[in-house]
Amino acid sequence: MMRYEVYVTGKPGIFDPAGKTTAGALSNLGYAGVAQVRIGKFIQLSCDDSVSLEQLTEMCEKLLANPIIEDYRIEEVLEGAEG
């Protein structure tokens, strides 16, 4: 089995009210140095070896992300990386 992690985030310029609100809360807690918070999605996929990176990219383009408003990044989780 292969494990992949997909990060989906709003494109730059897409207003993220949840991120902005959270940044305000961090500021209220005294963390003055936090310039920006962006909140996105984290998707884990466990796949058998037949699934290619090209197919994962296709999955992101078709369904997991909406390319009009979101960017995505696919990361392969290496064997033994988890405890």
Next chain:
Amino acid sequence: MSARFGVVVFPGSNCEQDVVYALRFLGYDAAYIWHQDIDLSAYDALVLPGGFSHGDYLRCGAIARFAPAMEAVRRFAELGGPVIGICNGFQILTEAQLLPGALLRNRGLKFICETVPLRVELSVCQWLDLPAGAVVRIPINHNEGNYVCDPETLAGMEVRGQIVLRYCEPDGSRAPEGSAPNGALDDIAGICNESGTVFGLMPHPERVVDGIAGLTDGAAFFAAIARRIEEMVA
């Protein structure tokens, strides 16, 4: 012969009965279409109703757009058939790229349920029986109605007359800070495709056709389709 509307029902749709009730109240024929159905040949017009298709998981409309019926909806639309998407139906049409742009979470992060004034814009939309400049009052009821698209798309839609409805003040003007309660770009509440045959809007016209809720402004959103179909059949 009265127009036959098909109302596509996805798992999690919840406004399909309101739409069918409204259409029948107005004297039109209306039936439900299950999202697995692929033969839509019995219908003159299609409505994608509001609700939370597939739980709104991932993104609103993202999963529903791949329903078998949606391929048939696409073919129906390509042939110029009337398609209206209301609320979640609008979200599904944008996810399916039958309409440009996308609908984000409301800017204020709150679910909004209220009756709002809307201004009818000069557009190519073929399915709105109202003159440009008319102000109607229709309920909105959504968490993700904040319309966005890139600046080039917006400019193109403006030039081609694809912006059909805008949120406005009660007198029809637009506030300098924006009149959209959900933060929608350029106060956009409803848009259509370039040919004016696919129409998506966040407000719910089906809820205000019979006067029980004090308003009847929604009837005009279905009357133009019905008349056009009756003209074509005649």
